[in-house]
Amino acid sequence: KKDVLIKDVLVYLNNNYREKITLDQLSKKFRASVSYICHEFAKEYHISPINYVIQRRMTEAKFALTNTESPLAEISWRVGYENVDHFAKLFMRHVGCSPNDYRKQFKNSLVEQAYLLPNT
Numbered sequence: 001k002k003d004v005l006i007k008d009v010l011v012y013l014n015n016n017y018r019e020k021i022t023l024d025q026l027s028k029k030f031r032a033s034v035s036y037i038c039h040e041f042a043k044e045y046h047i048s049p050i051n052y053v054i055q056r057r058m059t060e061a062k063f064a065l066t067n068t069e070s071p072l073a074e075i076s077w078r079v080g081y082e083n084v085d086h087f088a089k090l091f092m093r094h095v096g097c098s099p100n101d102y103r104k105q106f107k108n109s110l111v112e113q114a115y116l117l118p119n120t
C-alpha cells in the first residue's frame with residue numbers, strides 16, 4: 001500500500017507539475033500526513049516532492065528553450081510559473097545559468113558541431 005501511495009504521488013506530480021502544488025494539498029489528496037509523504041517520497045526517489053516538481057519544471061523549460069523560439073515569459077508560464085523573474089532565479093539556482101544563456105549556449109554548441117562534422 002505504501003509503495004502504491006508514493007507511486008500515485010509521483011504520477012500526480014508528473015501530471016500536474018504545471019499547477020500550484022503544496023504539501024498540504026498532497027496531504028489532503030492522498031489522505032496521509034505531510035511528513036509521511038515527504039519521508040516516503042524522499043526514501044523512494046531521493047528527492048523531496050516539491051524539489052521533484054521544480055526539477056520537472058526545469059527539465060521542461062530546458063527542452064522548450066532549446067527546441068522552440070518561445071519567449072521566456074511564455075515558457076515560464078507554460079511550466080507553471082506566473083512570475084518570470086521568480087522562474088529565472090530558480091532556473092539559475094538549479095541549472096547554473098540564466099535561461100537566456102542556456103538557450104545561447106545550446107545554439108552555439110549546435111553551430112560548433114556543424115563545423116566539426118567531417119565533409120563526406
